Amino acid sequence: MLLSGAAGSGKTTELCARARALRRRHSDQRLLVLCFTGALASYLRRTLPADPRMDVATFHDWARARLDESGLVVPKPPGRGTQWDRYWTHDMARLLLRAFREGHIPTGVYRAVLVDEGQDFVTDWYHAIAQSLDPDDGELFVAVDPAQNIYGRAVDWQDLGLAVWETSAAPSVNHRNSPAIAAAAARLIGASTESAGRGAVPAPDGAPMPEMRRSDSFQASRADAFDWVRARLGAGVPASSLLVLGLSRLDMITVNAWLNSKGVPAWLPSEREADAGVRVSTIHGAKGLEAESVLLLDAHHLQTRGPEEGRRLLYIAMTRARRELTVSYFRDVPLMAELERACRPG
Numbered sequence: 004m005l006l007s008g009a010a011g012s013g014k015t016t017e018l019c020a021r022a023r024a025l026r027r028r029h030s031d032q033r034l035l036v037l038c039f040t041g042a043l044a045s046y047l048r049r050t051l052p053a054d055p056r057m058d059v060a061t062f063h064d065w066a067r068a069r070l071d072e073s074g075l076v077v078p079k080p081p082g083r084g085t086q087w088d089r090y091w092t093h094d095m096a097r098l099l100l101r102a103f104r105e106g107h108i109p110t111g112v113y114r115a116v117l118v119d120e121g122q123d124f125v126t127d128w129y130h131a132i133a134q135s136l137d138p139d140d141g142e143l144f145v146a147v148d149p150a151q152n153i154y155g156r157a158v159d160w161q162d163l164g165l166a167v168w169e170t171s172a173a174p175s176v177n178h179r180n181s182p183a184i185a186a187a188a189a190r191l192i193g194a195s196t197e198s199a200g201r202g203a204v205p206a207p208d209g210a211p212m213p214e215m216r217r218s219d220s221f222q223a224s225r226a227d228a229f230d231w232v233r234a235r236l237g238a239g240v241p242a243s244s245l246l247v248l249g250l251s252r253l254d255m256i257t258v259n260a261w262l263n264s265k266g267v268p269a270w271l272p273s274e275r276e277a278d279a280g281v282r283v284s285t286i287h288g289a290k291g292l293e294a295e296s297v298l299l300l301d302a303h304h305l306q307t308r309g310p311e312e313g314r315r316l317l318y319i320a321m322t323r324a325r326r327e328l329t330v331s332y333f334r335d336v337p338l339m340a341e342l343e344r345a346c347r348p349g
Contacts, residue, residue, distance in 0.1 A: 004142075004143070004144050004145070005121075005145050005147065005160065006018070006144070006145065006146045006147070007146075007147050007148070007149065008146075008148060009148060009150060009177065009189075009322075010148055010150070010151065010177075010179065010180075010188070010318070010319070010322035011177040011178055011179030011180050011185065011293075011322055012177055012178065013178050014119065014146035014147075014148065015043070015046075015047075015119055015146065015291065016178075017146070018036075018117050018119050018144065018146050019047070019050055019051055021117060021144055022034060022036055022051055022057070022115075022117050023051070023052070025114070025115050025117075025142070026052070026054060026056075026057060029114045029115070030056075031056075032056065032113075032114035032137075033056045033057070033058070033112055033113050033114060034056065034057045034058070034113060034114060034115050034116075034117070035057075035058045035065070035113045035115070035116045035117070035132075035135065036051065036057065036058070036059045036060075036116075036117045036118075036119075037060060037061065037062050037065055037116065037117070037118050037119070037132070038061055038062070038118070038119040038120045038291065039061060039062065039119075039120040039123040039124065039290065040061065040120065040287070040288055040289075040290045040291055041061055041272070041273055041288065042272040042273065042284065042288055042289065042290070042291050042292050043119060043120060043290055043291025043292075044059060044060055044061045044064070045272065045276045045277065046291050046292075047059050047119070047291075048276070049276075049277065062124060062128055063091060066091075066095060066096075066099050066128075066131065067095075069099065069102070069108050070095070070098060070099060070102060070108075072108070073102040073107035073108050074107060075098065075101075075102055075107055077095075077098070078090075078094065078098075083252070088154075092125045092127070092128075093127075096125065096127035096128055096131065097127065099127075099131045100127060100130060100131055100134070103131065103134040103135075108134075110134045110135065110138075111134075111135070111136065111137050111138050111141070112135055112137075113135050113136055113137065113141065114137055114140070114141060114142070115136075115141065115142040115143070115144065116132050116135060116136055116141070116142075116143050116144070117143075117144040117145075117146075118132070118143070118144065118145045118146065119146045119291070120146070120147075120151075120290055120291070121145035121146055121147040121158075122147040122148060122149060122151060122152040122156065123151075123152070123153075123154060123156065123290075124156070124158065125156055125158070126158050126159060126162065129158060129163055130163065133163050143163075150192045150315060150318055151290065151315060151318065151319050152315065153287070153312055153315045153316055153319070155312075179293055179322065179325055180321075180322055180324060180325060181210040181324075181325065181326050182210075183210065183211070183212045183213060183348070184213055184321060184322070184324055184326075184328050185322075187213050187321065187328075187342075187345045187346045188318050188321040188322050188345075190344075190345035191314060191317060191318055191321070191341065191342060191345040192314060192315070192318045210326050210327070211326075211327055212346065212348060213321070213324075213328040213329075213330065213346045214327075214328065214329045214330070214346075215329075215330045215331075215332070215339070215342065215343055215346060216329060216330065216331045216332075217331075217332055217333065217335075217339075218331065218332070218333040219333065220333055221333060223333065224300065224301070224331050224332070224333045225261070227331060228247070228258075228298060228300060228331060229262075229265060229267075231298050231329060231331075232245060232247070232262065232267055232281060232298070233267070235296055236267070240295065240296065242267070242268055242269075242279065242280045242281045243279060243280070243281075243282070244294055244295040244296060245281045245282070245294060245295075245296050245297075245298070246281070246282045246283075246284065246289070246292060246293075246294035246296070246297045246298070246323055246324075247262075247269075247281060247282070247283045247284075247297075247298045247300060248283075248284055248285070248286050248289055248297060248298070248299045248300065248320050248323065249285060249286070249299070249300040249301055249304075250285065250286060250301065250304045250305060250308075250316070251285070251301075251304070252273075252285050252288075254300070254301065255271065255283050255284060255285050256271065258283050258300065259271050259283040262281060262283065267280070267281060268280030268281065269281040269282070269283050270282065270283065271283055271284065272284055272288065272292065273285070273288045282294065286299075286316050286319055286320045287316075289319065289320065289323050290319060292323055293323050293324070293325055294323060294324065294325065295324075295325050295326050295327065296324065296326065296327040296328075296329075297320070297321075297323050297324035297327070297328050297329070298329045298331060299317075299320045299321075299328075299329070299330045299331060300331050301331065301332060301333070302317065302320075302330045302331060302332045302338075302339060302342070303332040303333065303334040303335070303336045303338070303339055305317055305338055306336040306337065306338045306339075310337070310338065313338050314338065314341075317338065317342065330342060
């Protein structure tokens, strides 16, 4: 089954409900739950009941574990970037399929496989997943959000060789974001503003409009970011309700260390399962995360990814915020002007 819906529409919640139902119905068979980002994998492990017959992992961790068990020589991963992407989408995917084909990895071991963030998976990953399914009555459940397809990937679902493929469903109600945030994100990504506003669940009274903050310099933007965090903590907002996002992994590591040096407890979900304090993450790693208040730093950097990818990354960042969204930048670029228009009410 293909479950397609916008951010905040409850896809992950429905996937977890499906996994629990399958666990009850097929208690003696194995299930597999996969996703793309480590942060979402951590959330799924905390949310789903612990069970030795239910594996929960990112595709990368699951594939690497299977290959390590196969006895084949696995090449070391290169650095991040295009080489790392090709390593996983081409080299490791082909090696995994070869391991299945030559019998190094057993096939048909799972009664069901459930995939979240399915728009980030490539076709060969799905071919490997299909090899893992019970050939007689295995079930594949995939949740996708086309608006979050930042890698430009396309899958030919009919080419997977599965016997049954149910009609896709499309959740339309936004259960996460305030109406103002949902509408602004929908305008930015080119979706229907009317349907976004109708679908959004009303936020608590007084939920603010998305706020854009332009600073004069990098230093000024960092001072403003610290004031943003300190003001909310001073008002009694729990640190765990704050999420600081940015484009660069190195920048976010630096921001995390900087906040801690200032006496603000902060942590990186990409490095730990769970902790107390303000969460600091890249936008890419934030899929599956959400928070009451979100601060996006250096948003003008998204312009470097091109208009389409930059817009989708901005959409992902915006839709992490349940109630309050602040976008910080210190250079004027077309994408920030576009966001300014999208955030205007009416």
